[in-house]
Amino acid sequence: MPKQKLSPLPSAAFQILLALVGEDLHGYGIMRNVAQQTEGRMRLGPGTLYSSIRALLEEELIEEVDHPRDPSARDERRRYYRLTSSGRKLARSEAERLADLLRVARSKNILRGDYV
């Protein structure tokens, strides 16, 4: 099996997968969701955004859709992307990997407070 391009999953790609959970979005929508979910720390520029989208499409982790789930959000000029089941699985496993890391970090008492 050929080595996957997204192994390990880059941060931008993971954020895009997370942004697409539950809704179909166009490029700018993804960028805005990523900025929101990272509290403005990650603002994807067009180069990074679309090269990540292309990699995710090639790995069939997301797909392009003609009609977004939310008809009111539909704009004919734009391309919409949707998370595939394998994309969801990968996002979940990545989240679990990060959760494991978090548990380790907690056990090492390197985090202040217990809000994370």
Add this chain to the structure above:
Amino acid sequence: MSEVIFCLLFQLYPSHFRQEYGDEALQLFRDRTHNETGLWPSVRLWFDLLADLVISLPREYCYKRPDIATAPAKTCLNGTPTFFVFDTASPGRRPLLLGGLLSLITLVSFPRLMNEFGNFRPPSGWSFASPGAYERQGGDPQRPASGSEQGVQSPRGANPTLDATSRHRIIASAIASIKQHHIDPLEAQKAADALLAHERQGDDDSATSTEEFTRLATKQMREATGDHQLELLYSPRAIPERPSGPPPALPTAYRDEMRRVNCAFERVEILPHNVGYLKLNAFPDTSVCQATATAAMAKLNDVDALIFDLRDNRGGFPSMVSLIAAYLFDHPEYMYCPLENTTAESWTHSPVPGNKLANKPVYILTSPRTISAAEEFTYDLKMLKRATLVGETTAGANHAANLHAIGDNFYVATVEVRAINPYSKYNWNDTGVDPDFKVRAPDALTAALRLVDKRLHVE
């Protein structure tokens, strides 16, 4: 304005990326500029874009498309080489223009560099008229440029500076050479006297460069003698002396080349309205090409008018000039040739038995490439009012003078034959032969056909 800047920046991405996501990226930019107004958001937007450019640009150029990256190596089809194409789109106008420009510069600079730094000379087989022709009799192929071509005598900056002593030495050597080689001792004396008189009067004092001095001395000699072949030249590269004695036999390569190109008779055709058309690219040696020439003229024997296309004629042998010209007269006619002493052979062997071309109108197409023997043919027929010339002025080179080294890389060109020119004081050397009807060389055939048509129609 900001959109234009963004588009320009986006042009830095590879074409496949631009084609696939160009519209979307622009839309994203528009969305951000629309929603992120004010100074700080604008600054942040441009910072994001530039940072993204720096990060993503190298990655995009390293990106391998899966259809190419995973494609199996192509096998050769019947041994034909195959190529992978990394871009499906045709190159745009800009890369094509740049590529074309670059190729042009390379093409132009390559021969120039070869000329400047190398000592490249094409093999003799490349030339139609090699030995025995105007070129050999007129001196060595490495003969330095003369007349209007003097600017190429030597690389810029390589010429030595001349003082009074060196000028005097050169003048003395030149006089000795002229007296030894010039065909007319009286003319030689006149040239010598002129050189010495001008030197005494201090006319040469300002000529400190070789170029200036050769030009000045040549002018002085020509004014005194009226001999426009007499010339003082300088060449930074040594020119070997032409071996004395009879010319060597024609090399086999020349014979083979002539056979290959049908003795330079490129086209022998009869055009509509019974107009004969002969495209002749050289005047080859008669010992090799007489049969071809005779056959060509026989084919054209019944035409009502004849066009000689000499626009690409690179010269050759006076014997062939005379042989072809013989068909155009019904009596022996003198063909002035600056290469040879005037003898009985200077007259054409006219009339040619069975020939019907002697009284037919003749047109000659000329161009700046028409040179040497082709100019003799053109000049003589023009002077004899036997042909109408259509096209551009010819090259202006008769290659009649021989070069003699006089030391310090200076050479004297002298004519060593006594050829009578009954037509004019000067021949075509330097000036070329002017056409009767001046048209661009590429349009000469059309113009000549129009003239033929008019003439035949009127008659």
